């Protein structure tokens with residue numbers, strides 16, 4: 001059975017939720033899925049394919065997710081890889097042509113992913129206090145960021161189902 005590793009970087013839980021959903025869809029599509037948080041992985045486990053995503057902060061991927069990909073460029077370049085970002089919230093959630101996080105152009109060149117998709121994200125003020133965000137980030141988030149869940153599950157499901165179809169053809 002084709003083994004797929006789904007890795008996520010997530011500070012407030014939104015990207016973890018997207019990764020779990022993608023994992024469920026890939027599993028339902030007949031693939032053998034393992035889910036892992038980027039900060040828990042020192043060495044990238046071997047798999048036949050990878051789906052890697054991160055929440056976006058100040059137009060950057062989380063350091064743990066970006067560095068995991070950078071450290072493992074040769075291994076990832078040799079396998080099918082799909083990248084996703086979980087970012088835009090509020091009125092930006094449905095804006096056309098969202099800005100790509102800074103890391104993506106370099107990662108595209110280095111590992112040639114099959115796709116990079118930006119999904120709308122979520123901000124749950126209820127989890128801010130216990131999060132690893134700095135006090136400045138918490139202040140800015142409470143004052144300036146829209147609160148709510150803007151994740152588009154239909155778009156996420158369709159993307160994951162496309163990955164499952166492609167991998168079944170491999």
Ligand SMILES: Cc1cc2nc3c(=O)[nH]c(=O)nc-3n(C[C@H](O)[C@H](O)[C@H](O)COP(=O)(O)O)c2cc1C
Pocket residue numbers: 009010011012013014015016054055056057058059060086087088089120121122123137140141145
């Ligand atoms: C402090 C802060 C900064 C953010 N900066 C950006 C950004 O630059 N671009 C963007 O698209 N989303 C930005 N967001 C929205 C997050 O990327 C979005 O809420 C995402 O779903 C969070 O993922 P996580 O819960 O997995 O960490 C920011 C959110 C916070 C709280």
